[in-house]
Amino acid sequence: xxxxxxxxxxxxxxxxxxxxxxxxxxxxxxxxxxxxxxxxxxxxxxxxxxxxxxxxxxxxxxxxxxxxxxxxxxxxxxxxxxxxxxxxxxxxxxxxxxxxxxxxxxxxxxxxxxxxxxxxxxxxxxxxxxxxxxxxxxxxxxxxxxxxxxxxxxxxxxxxxxxxxxxxxxxxxxxxxxxxxxxxxxxxxxxxxxxxxxxxxxxxxxxxxxxxxxxxxxxxxxxxxxxxxxxxxxxxxxxxxxxxxxxxxxxxxxxxxxxxxxxxxxxxxxxxxxxxxxxxxxxxxxxxxxxxxxxxxxxxxxxxxxxxxxxxxxxxxxxxxxxxxxxxxxxxxxxx
Amino acid sequence: xxxxxxxxxxxxxxxxxxxxxxxxxxxxxxxxxxxxxxxxxxxxxxxxxxxxxxxxxxxxxxxxxxxxxxxxxxxxxxxxxxxxxxxxxxxxxxxxxxxxxxxxxxxxxxxxxxxxxxxxxxxxxxxxxxxxxxxxxxxxxxxxxxxxxxxxxxxxxxxxxxxxxxxxxxxxxxxxxxxxxxxxxxxxxxxxxxxxxxxxxxxxxxxxxxxxxxxxxxxxxxxxxxxxxxxxxxxxxxxxxxxxxxxxxxxxxxxxxxxxxxxxxxxxxxxxxxxxxx
Numbered sequence: 001x002x003x004x005x006x007x008x009x010x011x012x013x014x015x016x017x018x019x020x021x022x023x024x025x026x027x028x029x030x031x032x033x034x035x036x037x038x039x040x041x042x043x044x045x046x047x048x049x050x051x052x053x054x055x056x057x058x059x060x061x062x063x064x065x066x067x068x069x070x071x072x073x074x075x076x077x078x079x080x081x082x083x084x085x086x087x088x089x090x091x092x093x094x095x096x097x098x099x100x101x102x103x104x105x106x107x108x109x110x111x112x113x114x115x116x117x118x119x120x121x122x123x124x125x126x127x128x129x130x131x132x133x134x135x136x137x138x139x140x141x142x143x144x145x146x147x148x149x150x151x152x153x154x155x156x157x158x159x160x161x162x163x164x165x166x167x168x169x170x171x172x173x174x175x176x177x178x179x180x181x182x183x184x185x186x187x188x189x190x191x192x193x194x195x196x197x198x199x200x201x202x203x204x205x206x207x208x209x210x211x212x213x214x215x216x217x218x219x220x221x222x223x224x225x226x227x228x229x230x231x232x233x234x235x236x237x238x239x240x241x242x243x244x245x246x247x248x249x250x251x252x253x254x255x256x257x258x259x260x261x262x263x264x265x266x267x268x269x270x271x272x273x274x275x276x277x278x279x280x281x282x283x284x285x286x287x288x289x290x291x292x293x294x295x296x297x298x299x300x301x302x303x304x305x306x307x308x309x310x311x312x313x314x315x316x317x318x319x320x321x322x323x324x325x326x327x328x329x330x331x332x333x334x335x336x
Numbered sequence: 337x338x339x340x341x342x343x344x345x346x347x348x349x350x351x352x353x354x355x356x357x358x359x360x361x362x363x364x365x366x367x368x369x370x371x372x373x374x375x376x377x378x379x380x381x382x383x384x385x386x387x388x389x390x391x392x393x394x395x396x397x398x399x400x401x402x403x404x405x406x407x408x409x410x411x412x413x414x415x416x417x418x419x420x421x422x423x424x425x426x427x428x429x430x431x432x433x434x435x436x437x438x439x440x441x442x443x444x445x446x447x448x449x450x451x452x453x454x455x456x457x458x459x460x461x462x463x464x465x466x467x468x469x470x471x472x473x474x475x476x477x478x479x480x481x482x483x484x485x486x487x488x489x490x491x492x493x494x495x496x497x498x499x500x501x502x503x504x505x506x507x508x509x510x511x512x513x514x515x516x517x518x519x520x521x522x523x524x525x526x527x528x529x530x531x532x533x534x535x536x537x538x539x540x541x542x543x544x545x546x547x548x549x550x551x552x553x554x555x556x557x558x559x560x561x562x563x564x565x566x567x568x569x570x571x572x573x574x575x576x577x578x579x580x581x582x583x584x585x586x587x588x589x590x591x592x593x594x595x596x597x598x599x600x601x602x603x604x605x606x607x608x609x610x611x612x613x614x
Contacts, residue, residue: 027452032464040470153593155544157551158567158586165579176575269459273548277571288552291463303464307456 021311028307036296037073046294047093090297099301109179110282114267116202121209122260129217134244136222151211156270160204160277174200177279201274208270217256224248254324264313268306350602357599368411371404387580394580406585408561417543420480425535428485432492450486466554476555480542488534495530499523529607536600540593547589563589
């Protein structure tokens with residue numbers, strides 16, 4: 001009986017979230033379309049680029065006609081939205097491939113970078129936060145806090161540049177660019193080579209990403225150590241280490257996991273900057289290329305994709321809260 | 337008699353910190369002004385020099401003094417960041433007040449717009465808006481201003497909403513005070529500090545995001561001394577071991593951002609009566 005109630009609540013939750021996502025994507029798509037249609041950058045000029053002088057006005061007209069960029073904006077939007085609704089994101093002008101194919105291919109490359117950086121910063125940040133919280137106001141705590149505050153004010157690309165100079169240029173331990181050795185294709189590179197190229201960008205991202213999760217976990221740990229149950233455990237002779245490991249940990253872990261899932265937007269932004277520094281051919285670098293070279297279909301596709309990506313992170317955070325927190329489980333009427 | 341004269345209370349310490357920040361920033365602006373054109377002067381006899389007595393930050397591949405370029409770049413970055421953050425905070429103030437006071441429909445619209453504004457990764461939104469504005473310094477300022485208001489809007493909206501339903505304001509209304517009187521005497525004293533602190537804490541974000549955007553190549557024409565552009569240019573010389581091109585401008589940027597952060601947090605503590613005398 002109760003399990004059926006749980007299923008129905010989860011189904012309702014999923015339905016509501018899907019509806020929200022559709023509304024959100026529709027809004028973001030509309031606003032983005034309005035923005036790019038008002039751009040003074042002419043898509044045909046951006047596409048033609050340096051070949052501008054060799055191309056006749058008639059040829060330009062042919063391109064404009066083929067793309068439909070000579071039509072009024074409202075008509076363009078109608079056709080674009082209609083195509084989007086059927087899942088056709090158009091063709092990227094700089095790659096000459098369907099937008100979804102470009103995004104898919106590039107995202108796979110970025111995905112491993114983000115996963116590695118995300119887990120590294122999550123684990124390290126959580127550990128540092130716990131340590132700082134347990135040793136409040138000691139030298140160690142001050143050091144960790146100073147590090148976190150400094151990293152919060154440090155641009156990702158600068159950290160990347162410093163690491164690149166130290167480990168790739170001076171020491172020669174890591175490669176200078178790309179996601180696999182030059183001359184090979186993605187499939188030919190070995191797992192070890194891929195990891196080797198992935199290491200520095202991922203470390204860059206996690207060094208910055210640690211800041212927020214550390215400070216947050218520290219606050220929560222201090223709060224937990226001041227709670228009644230911690231005081232009670234201490235009265236029974238439990239050590240600080242024991243209280244942190246056996247009592248505070250579970251209470252602190254949940255908000256930390258949620259925060260980490262909710263920070264996918266920052267992760268994506270960081271990946272854009274890190275990929276630019278390390279010439280890593282992922283989705284972030286593609287975003288920059290699309291923006292600079294005026295590839296409007298690709299840029300709009302990436303905006304919508306990244307919105308969905310961030311939404312998925314927030315959704316996961318919500319879902320984990322509902323599944324893990326016994327208090328929320330009880331209120332949704334699903335004790336099995 | 338025994339009290340240590342160095343153990344200042346929060347108010348004095350904050351005042352000193354604010355004073356120090358003001359001195360630092362006027363120093364940057366004054367320095368950039370005094371240097372005049374010197375950051376752009378090429379001196380091929382002094383190319384690629386590492387930091388030394390005469391060039392504390394070294395010189396670049398055209399013999400330009402990196403110290404002068406960093407100071408000038410910092411000035412441009414600060415100017416862009418400050419302008420954008422101020423615009424953003426004003427948008428947040430107007431939207432926040434409108435959402436809290438102008439009825440249900442406006443509230444729903446503003447809240448929804450804030451949700452949409454926060455739904456896309458910041459940097460992607462910045463790239464999109466900067467593209468829509470056709471780049472340039474104007475594009476960077478508009479992009480940063482248009483993407484940083486949602487968080488502060490939510491704070492101001494929540495604050496005003498909470499105030500409007502509080503007992504002493506209801507009481508004041510019963511006593512026959514006009515809405516304008518209540519707004520001036522009861523709302524403003526709460527909203528103005530929130531706004532000021534929010535504005536100060538927006539500065540570091542705005543400065544860093546603006547630098548990130550120019551680093552990626554959106555906005556500034558090449559050779560403009562701006563921290564993001566300086567760092568992007570230095571990328572090409574990293575492999576030749578000219579580390580000083582990247583280290584000094586980056587550190588200058590980090591220190592400026594941190595100073596604003598410290599400033600914002602101290603002003604917040606100062607304006608909050610509960611932490612004033614800590």
